[in-house]
Amino acid sequence: MKQKPTLKVIAKELDVSVSTVSKALRDSKEIGEKTKERVKAFARLYNYRPNNIALSLKNKKTKTLGVIIPEIVHHFFTTVISGIEKFANEQGYNVIVGLSNESFDKEVINLDMLANGSIDGFILSVAKETLAKEDFHHIAETIDQGIPIVMFDRVIDEIPCDKVIVDDVATSKKAVQQLINSGCKKIGIISTMDYVSVGKLRTRGYMEALNHNDISVDFNAILKIDDEFHAANEHEALEKQIQTYFKTNPDLDGVFAVNEIYAITAMKIARKMGKSIPEDIQFIGFTDGVLSQHAYPPLTTVSQHGFEMGEEAARLLIERLEKQDEETESYQTVVVNTAIVERDTTK
Amino acid sequence: MKQKPTLKVIAKELDVSVSTVSKALRDSKEIGEKTKERVKAFARLYNYRPNNIALSLKNKKTKTLGVIIPEIVHHFFTTVISGIEKFANEQGYNVIVGLSNESFDKEVINLDMLANGSIDGFILSVAKETLAKEDFHHIAETIDQGIPIVMFDRVIDEIPCDKVIVDDVATSKKAVQQLINSGCKKIGIISTMDYVSVGKLRTRGYMEALNHNDISVDFNAILKIDDEFHAANEHEALEKQIQTYFKTNPDLDGVFAVNEIYAITAMKIARKMGKSIPEDIQFIGFTDGVLSQHAYPPLTTVSQHGFEMGEEAARLLIERLEKQDEETESYQTVVVNTAIVERDTTK
DNA sequence: ATGAACTACTAAAACGTTTTCGTGTTGACA
DNA sequence: TGTCAACACGAAAACGTTTTAGTAGTTCAT
Secondary structure, eight states, rough: OOOOHHHHHHHHHHSSHHHHHHHHHHTOSSSHHHHHHHHHHHHHHHTEEEEEHHHHHHHTOEEEEEEEOOSSSSSSHHHHHHHHHHHHHHOOEEEEEEEEEEOOOHHHHHHHHHHHTOOOOEEEEHHHHHHHOOHHHHHHHHHHHTOOOOEESSSOOTOOOOEEEEEHHHHHHHHHHHHHTTTOSSSEEEOOOOOOOHHHHHHHHHHHHHHHHTTTOOOOGGEEOOOTOOOHHHHHHHHHHHHHHHHHTTOEEEEESSSHHHHHHHHHHHHHOOOOTTTOOOOEEEEEOOHHHHSSSOOEEEEEEHHHHHHHHHHHHHHHHHTTTSSSSOOOEEEOOEEEEEEETHE | OOOOOHHHHHHHHHTOHHHHHHHHHOOOTSOOHHHHHHHHHHHHHHHHHOOOOHHHHHHOOOOEEEEEEESSSSHHHHHHHHHHHHHHHHTTTTEEEEEETTTTTHHHHHHHTTTTTTOOOOEEEHHHHHHHHHHHHHHHHHHHHHOEEESEEEEEESSSSSEEEEEEEEHHHHHHHHHHHHTOEEEEEEEOOOTSSSHHHHHHHHHHHHEEEEEEEOOGEEEEOOOTOOTHHHHHHHHHHHHHHHHHHHTOOEEEEEEHHHHHHHHHHHHHTTHHHTTTEEEESSSHHHHHHHSSSSEEEEEEHHOOOHHHHHHHHHHHHHHHSOOOOOOOOEEEOOOOETTOOOO
């Protein structure tokens, strides 16, 4: 087992000082050519690599980003991570991930664990429980300690920081309009509880589309899924809620769902009730993932471009980190555009 | 913006020495009660947290694990990560992820970037390109530098290290046997190229099952998907290969696919060719993910218990890290068991 | 011959901890 | 009164870097 050489051992071995070694490796002009060569050759031979931790301590920056998301087993989030990773790596940054599992406490712990110098900044999508509690002190405190945060997807309006979102209202309006254009007369929405910002906004877009077409909104056609945080039978509960929803709304011929799972589950249930898609009832989902692509029939969705969101988030964060405190320009909110990808659940 | 207090500023503020502060906070009996209280109160007030980087440098351990996987937009891998995260967090470890994107070079870079002191050990699933090249020097070197590696799923036999796998041969045999028991007469397999260890092993299990039932293996019924590493049209290429496969094997009434995507894509194509599932042709996939659950019809799969694999991998790694060099017990290979979850693509 | 200006290097501090080894002040005991 | 523990604290080293501020030794012009 070869131990990693340090500057000190190289120095001793070559009988020069540590500073000479350091400077030689960084090609300082203070050091003579022959010594430089000697040092570099030795370093190459023993495969010297500067110790990252020591550098972090010295420079007071770790070159790593902390990404905290509610759930990793989720196509949208992993796409975002891919985008973050790509951009971050290109800039020489690493990515450390924390999972909140939609839990407030775990979010706090994760923030805390990493805010002790392990990372330079956070990219965060807020846990549902946190949104429900409306307790954001941990986030505010982190920012207050000088650690920048970029929020994406699930953001908090009250917290001033960089944000990456899609225009949920406009996009949803567009999606519902598409349903209307395809001949739907009675359109429903399957959304989340209002405390989830995106659910609220998408519902607003839904209503705006209806209003815009002089269709009165039927509040019974608005389903807000109440998901217990991590009940074991989560998925059964979801099915049950959608089932009763369809029963109370038998005349639905179009459904807009705010995520893939809701859409696909609804489709499954509709099919079970004997409806054919898209003849009897049409569907559009939000967030384009593998599930939608491979669903039966393939689901028409609005694509959020998660990869791009990740890249943007990483870009915002790294730019702020590198700018340091020079110019503390104000916070940006980047809106990445969306696209409806038409597949077989719409006419 | 409150700056994080250090021991030094606390010491100055309270007019004691740095060592006193450190000891007081760690409840050393060397320090008098009143001083301890004074220090603790102050620390609590200013929310003091020891700087992780400094600790890492001092202790020569970072308490973080590096996880390098080929692809994160993949249900199996994210499940494994969840398992790793859970176990790691419970033990006070963080997880830093690197994506190889199935590329040899990116794998090398990732290993290199993190091996400079950033992490204490690796959990790794090898990139396809690396397996194809059979160039494992970067992995061997990392281990040689004293950084332990745990491999999972895609492992390398030649490299001695801890491993977490499923019994691919036995499981595949079981799956194919199930197909046989359900009345399939002509069973095919959709696998990967042989250099992907799991593809090879699962193919072996397939053949063993046939042999065991005195069915001769038809090598035309064995499809080894040739995926260009990240061609843009990756998925189209896959469909095309499967399509010609079905054409050359018109009498297939059972298909065993080594992953979800292959299975689902094959089902889609079979359906397009007018076959009904499971009446005309039955399917079993490997790796139980959302895709299988929500496929139409819901796909019978063998579940790999990715979460458990992640937990096991983290456990092996952390145990080795904490044991340090005391007892260098030999490497373990943990085999996590599998289960066939029957859904609607088998009779 | 003197000093200035290079050249090529070294010493030491600093980043924030923990820990080992002192050290000065008490109090008790002979 | 002198000696010795016990007590409460401090100084300094160490982890591996980078960087600032020297410092010898040489060269060159005056």
